[in-house]
Amino acid sequence: MHNFFFDFDSTLADTRNVAVIATQRAFAARGLTQPSRATVVSYMGVPIEVSFAKMADRALTAVELETLYTTFREQYQQAEQLGISLFTGMADTLSELKARGERLYVVSSKHSVPLQRNLEQVGLGTTFAAISGSDTVANYKPAPDGILNLLDRFDLMAAESVMIGDAKYDMQMGHNAGVATAAALWGAADPESVKAEEPTYLLQAPMELLTI
Incomplete structure (x- = not known):
């Protein structure tokens, strides 16, 4: 090769801990049920544009999803400080x-x-x-x-x-x-x-x- x-x-x-923390914080910030650690880990490798709708406890509009993505990216940048x-x-x-x-x-x-x-x-x-x-x-x-x-x-x-x-x-x-x-x-x-x-x-x- x-x-x-x-x-x-x-x-x-x-980056597993960072991804879990950022995801759970983003969902909580948007008033959604936090997915379990196991659920978040099971979707690692899948873009958030696909996985977040599947992890949400209710159907989300396109605007709500975009807001969730933005919140996640903000939370991820903060959680990165915990260490990668x-x-x-x-x-x-x-x-x-x-x-x-x-x-x-x-x-x-x-x-x-x-x-x-x-x-x-x-x-x-x-x-x-x-x-x-x-x-x-x-x-x-x-x-x-x-x-x-x-x-x-x-x-x-x-x-x-x-x-x-x-x-x-x-x-x-x-x-x-x-x-x-x-x-x-x-x-x-x-x-x-x-x-x-x-x-x-x-x-x-x-x-x-x-x-x-």
Whole structure:
């Protein structure tokens, strides 16, 4: 593999607590029942434009949803101060891949503005050749848009590419894009659902990316 497409949340960095806190606070602020931690975690990897309507205890209008998204992003930025950290071995793994001349990208369900901010927060602001956030695609994960756009933009070969992620949606997106898939089991909230997608590689630690 020479082209590495990384999910961000729970793949590159541990953001689970931040996401749960921000989601619960946003729902409470808008007068909605707070979803449980387990519910929020189960939707990680899905854009908020999809998951929030499903987690709400009542039907929301388009205006109410937009307000909820805005509140969440405000809460997320505050909750970030509680700490976002790279998984053990990730920094060294990325450095080694870059030293080898491999091409690194991020394909996330997160909006590209907070995504870039989070990358800078964990010291990866200039590590990746490009990022793809939810605002840069017509169709969200598990649609292949994020990967296909980067393959086309950088003239990359699908046969030399791999999608690395912690959720089944990442594996489905990789399959739909015709690239290899690597399950980041170090961050997976539901490892069995990820394995059920039959990823090309099952990885227990970031350093194992150096062997594929």
